[in-house]
Amino acid sequence: MTREEEESRGDESMIDAPQITNPKSEEFFNVHYLRIYYGNLFPYTDIYKWLSYGHDGKHPGCDEYFFGRREFSFTLENDVYLRYKSFKTASALEDSIKSSFPYKIDIGAVYSVDPDKRHAYSQTGTNVFTPVERELVFDIDITDYDDVRYCCSGADVCSKCWPLMTVAIKVIHTSLREDFGFKHILWVFSGRRGVHCWVCDPKARRMTNEQRSAVAEYFRVYKGNENNARKVALMGYSLHPFLARSYVDFLKGFFEGELQATQSIFSSKDKYDKILDMISDEDIQSELREKWENSARSSLSEEAINLVRWEQLKNTLQSKKHKAPTLRMCVEEIVFTFTYPRIDLEVSKQMNHLLKAPFCVHPKTGRVCVPIDPNNCDEFDPLAVPTLSQLIEEINSGGSKMDVDDNDDTDTTLLGKSIKFFRSSFLEPLLKSCKEEIESSYKTKIGKSKDSFSW
Numbered sequence: 001m002t003r004e005e006e007e008s009r010g011d012e013s014m015i016d017a018p019q020i021t022n023p024k025s026e027e028f029f030n031v032h033y034l035r036i037y038y039g040n041l042f043p044y045t046d047i048y049k050w051l052s053y054g055h056d057g058k059h060p061g062c063d064e065y066f067f068g069r070r071e072f073s074f075t076l077e078n079d080v081y082l083r084y085k086s087f088k089t090a091s092a093l094e095d096s097i098k099s100s101f102p103y104k105i106d107i108g109a110v111y112s113v114d115p116d117k118r119h120a121y122s123q124t125g126t127n128v129f130t131p132v133e134r135e136l137v138f139d140i141d142i143t144d145y146d147d148v149r150y151c152c153s154g155a156d157v158c159s160k161c162w163p164l165m166t167v168a169i170k171v172i173h174t175s176l177r178e179d180f181g182f183k184h185i186l187w188v189f190s191g192r193r194g195v196h197c198w199v200c201d202p203k204a205r206r207m208t209n210e211q212r213s214a215v216a217e218y219f220r221v222y223k224g225n226e227n228n229a230r231k232v233a234l235m236g237y238s239l240h241p242f243l244a245r246s247y248v249d250f251l252k253g254f255f256e257g258e259l260q261a262t263q264s265i266f267s268s269k270d271k272y273d274k275i276l277d278m279i280s281d282e283d284i285q286s287e288l289r290e291k292w293e294n295s296a297r298s299s300l301s302e303e304a305i306n307l308v309r310w311e312q313l314k315n316t317l318q319s320k321k322h323k324a325p326t327l328r329m330c331v332e333e334i335v336f337t338f339t340y341p342r343i344d345l346e347v348s349k350q351m352n353h354l355l356k357a358p359f360c361v362h363p364k365t366g367r368v369c370v371p372i373d374p375n376n377c378d379e380f381d382p383l384a385v386p387t388l389s390q391l392i393e394e395i396n397s398g399g400s401k402m403d404v405d406d407n408d409d410t411d412t413t414l415l416g417k418s419i420k421f422f423r424s425s426f427l428e429p430l431l432k433s434c435k436e437e438i439e440s441s442y443k444t445k446i447g448k449s450k451d452s453f454s455w
Helices: 031-040 044-052 090-100 115-122 163-178 209-218 241-263 269-276 282-294 302-323 330-339 345-349 374-379 388-396 416-453
Strands: 070-075 081-085 104-111 131-133 136-141 185-189 194-199
Touching: 031 090, 031 388, 044 090, 044 416, 070 090, 081 115, 104 115, 136 163, 136 345, 163 185, 163 194, 163 241, 163 374, 185 374, 209 345, 241 302, 241 330, 269 282, 282 302, 302 330
Parallel strands: none
Antiparallel strands: 070 081, 070 104, 104 131, 136 194, 185 194
16 A cells, blocks of 8 residues: 555554554654754655666766656645655755655656646647656555454554564565566665565566556465455465465465464464364364364463464375365465465556655654665564654764765664665665666667768
8 A cells, every 4th residue: 555644544543563652643753853854864865866767967878857757746744745746856856845844755657747747738638648667666564464463453563473574575575586587676664564665677667557467466366355264275286486485485484483473373263263264175174173172271382282283284184185176275375375475466556656755754653764675674673763753862962964974884873774775785786787778778879870870
């Protein structure tokens, strides 16, 4: 969901950690704090360099109007929503943000003409205002896992359920790199309850809506809805190579280890009934249910009970899978139901979808939307992400600086590490690739021009 805050604005009491007493929102997020943040810490130049993709005017092959055709939207105080904003330069973007202090900044597509002047073009009678380029994006929200997590619900998240997001990052990131060959991928914490992914390779940005839909459907596993007990149906005699790799490398170990330990999915009748309902054979359901109900007073620990019941389920299905084709993949279907990434596919399918900008501040938590290192995502703690009030306190104490020295490993400011990672691990390799592409295209163009004058 691209506008998660708008869907939950009625719930002012929720923040990331349910075990923490909730302060009033104005105590950690207000216009005064935003004014200081946008005036001192927001990385305008880095955002401009990213979204310019090398079109900085320093090369004769650059498109000097490229950045000016990018759509931005601002959500201001009191839910004032401004769409189709565009800026010719980094300073113009900076001036607009500093003068309006948006509660949220969304990034849209690059259009055929300046979005801010779309009405002037529409009067010509031709439909020239159309999206022509946009990153391939993915949005994963932990609220979509509420049927398989028991520690939290809604917008709440904790250390027990956040690993579901970690596994999602691993599965999708690996596939984007190995199955599609993408290299320039940015993962960002949404600031509250999920993650966003930006795929920035040229071939990803120039995909049509049909191509984006095809990629999104490649990741589709869930076929049912909240009313279906069986949400995953894995057809055939074996898993697709992508699904098999995800199952072996990430999902199976996570399900049998951390997920069972933190969510205790077999520990009570309410929980294990959900799992038994995923088994199509009623006789097997009854056999396992009777066995588990009879052992309800077991002296085993909760962790041991989970392990024993999972092994009993696997062994029973293995011994009777010849009874029906639907039992062949039942164990895998259970694992996928609990652990496979639950992507909001509609966000990925259309070029004109908006997605929240990195380094925004979430108005419900005050946390900054910082990048996540996919190679070390196990170490990411959403509850340790700096908040707006913490950043203001750091500025007041004289400990914050905006210019992160790329060669200075001693930088310890709250936001400095995130900006440094954004630059060194994502932005610099991306810009190097973009400038090489611009140079190559320019040489090709010049070569064709010379050929046209040769006899």
